Amino acid sequence: MDFQRILFDVSDHIATITINRPERLNATDDLTRTELGQAWARVREDSDIRVAIITGAGDRAFSAGQDIRATAQSGIRNKVPGSRLHHNVWKPVICALNGMVVGGGLHQVADADLIIAAEHAELIDTHLMVGNVFALEPTVLLRRMPLSMVMQLALMTKDGRISAQRGYEIGLINEVVPADRLQERAREIALAIAKLSPATVQASIKGMWASLDVGLHAAHDVAYRYVLQHQMTHPDYLEGMKAFAEKREPQWVVD
The missing domain is CATH 1.10.12 (Lyase 2-enoyl-coa Hydratase; Chain  A, domain 2)
Structure with missing residues (x-):
């Protein structure tokens, strides 16, 4: 599959989806969301794929969420979030957080089955700073973490960021590992899951x-x-x- 905004690789029954816009901190525009939807469809339909890993390119950001510049210029045409639950994917999904996750990037975190984070990763929400309602991502986050922590993300905006270690302490993140071990550890877990029925x-x-x-x-x-x-x-x-x-x-x- 030819993509412009993401990388898609399959080996050993594992699909790895990488949001590949490091120059934009892996922010998602219309094309990115469209390509993510296409990737999830491949994961859903390909019987050779048993597990999926989603991550971001580089070491600064997993995803900065919605590309605000692109949206300010042309609006949003593709409004479907590019995460697995919105595309009816029930194969196991591991989210490998290689850096900060902002705004709409939290869809991927909320919808994953397992979350592995690099030590420097952190969760941030800026919806309210740019006049957007923060409600869709919390519908799942509220089922995975305390209400007070979701409110912290929403109301304290950048000052309410949650570190990887804090995310681990509240039960959202499964493991926190050194950055140079992140992809290796995610793949170790995926390989073990791929052996199951x-x-x-x-x-x-x-x-x-x-x-x-x-x-x-x-x-x-x-x-x-x-x-x-x-x-x-x-x-x-x-x-x-x-x-x-x-x-x-x-x-x-x-x-």
Whole structure:
């Protein structure tokens, strides 16, 4: 796939999506969001891809969010955020934060399954500084971090930035690593996930995310539906247990 704003690579069943505008701190314009949507569609539809990593080029920024200069000049034509939940991707997604994340870049953080951050990475929101409502990103962030911390991002703007270490302490970020270990560590995790049953992993991820849409008792019903469907319809359910009992590597079905 030929892209102008992102890099897209697939190897060992892992897709790596890199927002590639380091000269603009990886800010996203209309074309970037369009290309991200195309990349997520490839991740969703390609059965060879089992895990995705999303990161940014360079070491200063993961993404500075919406390209304000481009928007000020021509407005926004593509309003669909370029993150996985908006494109119905249920394969595991690892967000590798190589630097600061600002504004709309928080979509990628909020929507990822696992978040690995370089020590110097930080979360910042500037929506209110430029007259934009900060509401879409928080719909998911509020399910992953305390309300007070989301309010800090929104109301304190640049002064409310959250460091990678603080993000780890509040449970948003899974691991904080030295910058020179970030991509290697993200890939280590991705390779381990890629060995699991693709169908089982995707059903588990979709079930967990779907449970966030409803209350506790309804969430149990949603989760149980995914469990039963997998047990009754997919051969990997029995294959995993047989392989364990027979002390061999499982032979997963790739749909």
